[in-house]
Amino acid sequence: MxxxxxxxxxxxxxxxxxxGELLSAALDLFVEKGFSATRxxxxxxxxxxxxxxxxxxxxxxxxxxxxxxxEHLSDHLSRWSDEIDHFEGSSRDMLRYxxxxxxxxxxxxxxxGIPKLMMSEAGNFPELVAFYRQEVIEPGNALLARIxxxxxxxxxxxxxxxxxGVFLILAPLLxxxxxxxxxxxxxxxxxxxxxxxxxxxxxEMLLHGLSAH
Amino acid sequence: MxxxxxxxxxxxxxxxxxxGELLSAALDLFVEKGFSATRxxxxxxxxxxxxxxxxxxxxxxxxxxxxxxxEHLSDHLSRWSDEIDHFEGSSRDMLRYxxxxxxxxxxxxxxxGIPKLMMSEAGNFPELVAFYRQEVIEPGNALLARIxxxxxxxxxxxxxxxxxGVFLILAPLLxxxxxxxxxxxxxxxxxxxxxxxxxxxxxEMLLHGLSAH
Amino acid sequence: MxxxxxxxxxxxxxxxxxxGELLSAALDLFVEKGFSATRxxxxxxxxxxxxxxxxxxxxxxxxxxxxxxxEHLSDHLSRWSDEIDHFEGSSRDMLRYxxxxxxxxxxxxxxxGIPKLMMSEAGNFPELVAFYRQEVIEPGNALLARIxxxxxxxxxxxxxxxxxGVFLILAPLLxxxxxxxxxxxxxxxxxxxxxxxxxxxxxEMLLHGLSAH
Amino acid sequence: MxxxxxxxxxxxxxxxxxxGELLSAALDLFVEKGFSATRxxxxxxxxxxxxxxxxxxxxxxxxxxxxxxxEHLSDHLSRWSDEIDHFEGSSRDMLRYxxxxxxxxxxxxxxxGIPKLMMSEAGNFPELVAFYRQEVIEPGNALLARIxxxxxxxxxxxxxxxxxGVFLILAPLLxxxxxxxxxxxxxxxxxxxxxxxxxxxxxEMLLHGLSAH
DNA sequence: CATGAATGAGTGTTCATTCAT
DNA sequence: CATGAATGAACACTCATTCAT
Numbered sequence: 001m002x003x004x005x006x007x008x009x010x011x012x013x014x015x016x017x018x019x020g021e022l023l024s025a026a027l028d029l030f031v032e033k034g035f036s037a038t039r040x041x042x043x044x045x046x047x048x049x050x051x052x053x054x055x056x057x058x059x060x061x062x063x064x065x066x067x068x069x070x071e072h073l074s075d076h077l078s079r080w081s082d083e084i085d086h087f088e089g090s091s092r093d094m095l096r097y098x099x100x101x102x103x104x105x106x107x108x109x110x111x112x113g114i115p116k117l118m119m120s121e122a123g124n125f126p127e128l129v130a131f132y133r134q135e136v137i138e139p140g141n142a143l144l145a146r147i148x149x150x151x152x153x154x155x156x157x158x159x160x161x162x163x164x165g166v167f168l169i170l171a172p173l174l175x176x177x178x179x180x181x182x183x184x185x186x187x188x189x190x191x192x193x194x195x196x197x198x199x200x201x202x203x204e205m206l207l208h209g210l211s212a213h
Numbered sequence: 214m215x216x217x218x219x220x221x222x223x224x225x226x227x228x229x230x231x232x233g234e235l236l237s238a239a240l241d242l243f244v245e246k247g248f249s250a251t252r253x254x255x256x257x258x259x260x261x262x263x264x265x266x267x268x269x270x271x272x273x274x275x276x277x278x279x280x281x282x283x284e285h286l287s288d289h290l291s292r293w294s295d296e297i298d299h300f301e302g303s304s305r306d307m308l309r310y311x312x313x314x315x316x317x318x319x320x321x322x323x324x325x326g327i328p329k330l331m332m333s334e335a336g337n338f339p340e341l342v343a344f345y346r347q348e349v350i351e352p353g354n355a356l357l358a359r360i361x362x363x364x365x366x367x368x369x370x371x372x373x374x375x376x377x378g379v380f381l382i383l384a385p386l387l388x389x390x391x392x393x394x395x396x397x398x399x400x401x402x403x404x405x406x407x408x409x410x411x412x413x414x415x416x417e418m419l420l421h422g423l424s425a426h
Numbered sequence: 427m428x429x430x431x432x433x434x435x436x437x438x439x440x441x442x443x444x445x446g447e448l449l450s451a452a453l454d455l456f457v458e459k460g461f462s463a464t465r466x467x468x469x470x471x472x473x474x475x476x477x478x479x480x481x482x483x484x485x486x487x488x489x490x491x492x493x494x495x496x497e498h499l500s501d502h503l504s505r506w507s508d509e510i511d512h513f514e515g516s517s518r519d520m521l522r523y524x525x526x527x528x529x530x531x532x533x534x535x536x537x538x539g540i541p542k543l544m545m546s547e548a549g550n551f552p553e554l555v556a557f558y559r560q561e562v563i564e565p566g567n568a569l570l571a572r573i574x575x576x577x578x579x580x581x582x583x584x585x586x587x588x589x590x591g592v593f594l595i596l597a598p599l600l601x602x603x604x605x606x607x608x609x610x611x612x613x614x615x616x617x618x619x620x621x622x623x624x625x626x627x628x629x630e631m632l633l634h635g636l637s638a639h
Numbered sequence: 640m641x642x643x644x645x646x647x648x649x650x651x652x653x654x655x656x657x658x659g660e661l662l663s664a665a666l667d668l669f670v671e672k673g674f675s676a677t678r679x680x681x682x683x684x685x686x687x688x689x690x691x692x693x694x695x696x697x698x699x700x701x702x703x704x705x706x707x708x709x710e711h712l713s714d715h716l717s718r719w720s721d722e723i724d725h726f727e728g729s730s731r732d733m734l735r736y737x738x739x740x741x742x743x744x745x746x747x748x749x750x751x752g753i754p755k756l757m758m759s760e761a762g763n764f765p766e767l768v769a770f771y772r773q774e775v776i777e778p779g780n781a782l783l784a785r786i787x788x789x790x791x792x793x794x795x796x797x798x799x800x801x802x803x804g805v806f807l808i809l810a811p812l813l814x815x816x817x818x819x820x821x822x823x824x825x826x827x828x829x830x831x832x833x834x835x836x837x838x839x840x841x842x843e844m845l846l847h848g849l850s851a852h
Numbered sequence: 853c854a855t856g857a858a859t860g861a862g863t864g865t866t867c868a869t870t871c872a873t
Numbered sequence: 874c875a876t877g878a879a880t881g882a883a884c885a886c887t888c889a890t891t892c893a894t
Contacts, residue, residue, distance in 0.1 A: 032336050033336050033337060034247065034248075034249065034333055034336065035247070035249075035250075036247065036248075036249035036250055037249055037336075039868085040868060040869090041867075049875080050875065050876050050877060051868090051869090051876085051877070052869095052870085052871085052875065052876050052878095053874080053875055053876070055868085055869065055870080056874075059869095060868080060869080061867095061868060116332060118396075119332070119333070119391055119395040120247055120329070120332070120333035120395075121247065122395040122398075123247070123395070124246060124247065129395075129396060133396070133404070137396070137404070158422075160417070160418070161410065161414055164406075164410060164411050164414035164415075165418070167385070167388065167406065167411065168385055168411075168414060168415055168418055171384045171387070171388035171389075172384040174384070174388055174391075175380065175383070175384035175387055176384075178387075178391075182331070182332040182333075182335040182336070183332075183342060183346070185335075185336070186335065186336075186342050186343075191346070193380065197374065198380065198381075201373065201374055202377075202381055205373070205378070205381055205418075205419065205422065206418065206422060207422045208421075208422040209371075209418065209419060209420045209421040209422030231857090231858095252883090252884070252885090253884080253885065253886085254884085262858075262859090263858065263859050263860065264860070264885090264886085265858065265860065265886090265887085265888085266857080266859070268885090268886065268887080269857070269858075269859095272886095273885080273886080274885065274886090444878090458762050459762055459763060460673065460674070460675065460759055460762070460763065461675075462673065462675035462676055463674075463675055463763055465862090465863070466863080466864065466865090467863085467864090475879075475880090476879065476880050476881065477865090477880085477881075478867085478879065478880050478881065478882095479878080479879055479880070481864085481865065481866080482878070482879075482880095485865095486864080486865080487863095487864065487865090544821070545759070545821040546673055546821075547673065548821040548822055548824075549671050549672050549673065549676075549825075550672060550673065550676055552825050555822060555825050555826075556825075559822070559826065563822070563830070584848075586840065586843070586844070587836065587840055590836060590837050591840065593811070593814065593832065593837065594837075594840060594841055594844055596814070597810045597813070597814035597815075598807055598811070600810070600814055600817075601809070601814065604758055604813075604817075605806075608757070608758040608761040608762070609757075609761060609768060609772070611762070617772070617776070619806065623800065623803060624803050627799065627800055627803040627804065627807060628807055631804070631807055631845065631848065632844065632848060633848045634797070634847075635797075635844065635845060635847040635848030678888065679889060679890090680888075680889090688854080688855090689855050690888095690889090690890090691854065691856060691857095691890095692853085692854055692855070694889085694891080695853075699889080699890080700889060700890090
């Protein structure tokens with residue numbers, strides 16, 4: 001039917017099938033146990049291949065780590081960015097839309113474990129931090145900055161310091177995924193976070209604040 | 214005056230000097246490199262003692278880790294808690310006071326590296342997480358909850374879900390110290406965070422929100 | 427003829443070659459130097475492999491110890507037992523046959539070092555002692571008991587307490603191998619024991635005693 | 640009353656009190672756990688002194704071991720020897736007397752753990768083996784040989800090879816104390832040995848043998 | 853004399869990495 | 874391409890030994 005379309009797809013998949021499963025398994029384990037506590041043998045086993053095969057695709061455990069981070073962020077982020085930039089409507093709705101689509105596209109996916117990883121291992125992988133800043137932090141922050149700027153330009157938001165405003169929108173999102181991957185799994189119901197309620201509350205506070213005048 | 218009384222005091226202090234230096238060195242290195250990437254020998258060396266001496270005071274690397282958390286957080290936290298509970302004035306001032314005294318007593322000290330440690334290693338040390346929750350998270354959250362409740366009871370704050378409200382005050386504080394200990398050290402001026410401006414902006418947004426009605 | 431069938435056989439043998447050499451080396455060294463004085467690295471080196479390889483086959487030094495005992499005694503013992511049970515003839519000849527075939531099958535082999543090992547380390551390995559009793563002591567004693575009972579039933583031996591009778595046949599055999607592996611190697615000719623003469627003398631005394639009426 | 644007699648005694652005791660307790664504690668632990676598995680700290684603790692004090696009296700753990708062996712044999716053996724040599728009566732009674740006084744003076748005392756120690760560590764302490772042979776084995780064997788020779792000379796015993804005859808009297812005695820200190824402590828009643836019954840049975844067999852003609 | 857804090861060489865064990873098959 | 878047996882450097886932890894007090 002579509003041999004022309006299938007051929008390259010199959011070839012590409014052939015070449016990336018193993019690495020894809022390895023990267024996925026590695027992400028799971030790195031997020032769950034941390035970099036050093038994760039054994040490459042376990043990664044290989046979970047991906048259904050042998051230890052030797054892993055080293056066929058990734059020259060070292062550190063390279064595997066870098067590949068995991070590199071693999072699991074660009075896609076999600078750019079899709080999120082695209083969605084937001086095409087939004088039309090009030091800035092408060094845009095903010096709401098940004099938070100919830102972030103949850104859909106990033107926060108609820110496996111990629112949400114990467115910030116915890118980056119945070120833990122930042123000191124040991126300086127080049128990776130540079131890459132992460134360039135590929136994730138800067139575009140992400142720029143995106144949030146655009147929303148704030150739009151709101152202020154349209155008179156919908158109070159004037160605010162852009163840099164710190166961005167951080168203060170970002171912080172609760174980061175908190176959500178860090179919590180999910182650290183204290184979440186080993187805590188009782190009392191400390192579990194329901195993302196929708198959490199994000200709704202964040203929006204409410206972001207927009208109107210606590211103060212009753 | 215009392216040389217006889219002083220002598221034993223000095224001796225007692227001698228006895229605790231080593232553990233103190235070890236805990237301090239361990240905190241530094243754990244925060245900087247993570248738990249497993251830190252070698253006990255390096256901790257000992259930085260504290261000016263031998264590897265054997267370290268094991269004289271802490272039966273294992275894991276116990277050292279626990280001791281670091283215990284030593285460098287419980288005290289600070291309870292001092293912070295005490296200060297806040299004696300506060301009198303408007304709830305918005307109380308919130309401001311809480312944030313800035315938190316920065317003074319915890320955020321700006323070395324102890325601020327511990328949350329990053331805890332988040333990174335949570336998966337591998339369930340019992341330590343239990344200890345941390347009981348000793349740090351629960352009292353800290355309770356403190357913030359008391360502030361929110363007070364503000365709502367006095368009609369100064371809008372009604373808000375207590376649990377999520379606490380998380381949303383906490384998130385930016387946590388973000389600040391996590392950033393400081395991960396991306397902070399290896400980033401340029403552009404991404405540095407000035408704590409005072411940051412906390413002021415947080416307060417502004419917490420109290421009044423972005424929305425210009 | 428059956429090259430296909432041979433290939434896997436050779437492979438299977440390959441797979442067991444290493445453990446066999448390791449067990450043999452471990453037996454030598456354990457007997458020579460004792461359990462704790464033997465370094466696993468030395469065992470590996472003598473077997474021609476690296477330290478890591480040893481731990482590929484035996485999860486710990488203690489497990490290596492257990493495997494040595496299992497491997498080098500159960501087989502020998504059961505072969506000895508089989509031989510004796512098929513004996514037909516006078517009970518005094520049976521006793522003679524038992525002692526000499528014990529020497530052939532056990533006393534003169536490397537396995538004869540194991541009793542010394544067991545006695546030395548009994549206090550530190552209670553579970554191994556249980557295994558050894560069940561696997562070696564009980565069957566061995568039962569075998570000797572059968573010989574005594576047969577002799578008494580046929581009126582060839584005086585009545586005797588079975589339990590202590592067994593110990594008193596066993597004691598000189600044990601003495602022989604203990605001596606061989608402890609004082610033997612470092613003593614002059616004067617204290618060397620010739621097993622055949624020794625066993626002949628034991629038989630003579632066992633059967634007729636010292637007393638000249 | 641007897642100051643002259645007391646003074647030197649007290650002085651001697653002063654000097655040897657600590658070493659005596661240390662040697663006693665060391666003997667217990669060496670017998671129970673083996674040489675390497677025994678920690679000097681535990682020896683010191685059981686003797687009621689500090690680790691440092693132990694090294695005040697014994698320059699090294701090996702020296703402690705040697706001292707333990709040296710200390711705990713000469714006395715017992717020579718007293719036994721004296722008793723036997725003054726015996727008058729039939730040679731069979733002499734043999735009985737030798738076995739039971741051996742049990743009284745050696746087999747039932749703490750010194751009975753030394754043969755196990757010597758056996759286990761013979762390979763690691765060659766000089767000690769030489770000392771042991773000279774001080775214990777040779778005199779002990781000579782003693783037994785004298786009994787045999789006396790019996791043969793008086794026509795009470797059959798002619799027998801002296802060297803192997805000695806070994807065959809010795810073997811059950813050695814077996815008794817080895818068993819007591821290895822399998823004895825961790826075995827059930829079934830495998831316990833009652834020394835008196837054991838020695839009686841040994842005598843019976845030694846003198847008259849199993850054979851019913 | 854006695855102590856016990858301090859040491860550091862030594863050991864069992866792990867695990868990322870290699871390579872012959 | 875894929876394997877998994879083999880490696881050996883690295884690390885946590887131990888413990889005999891020292892020495893200032």
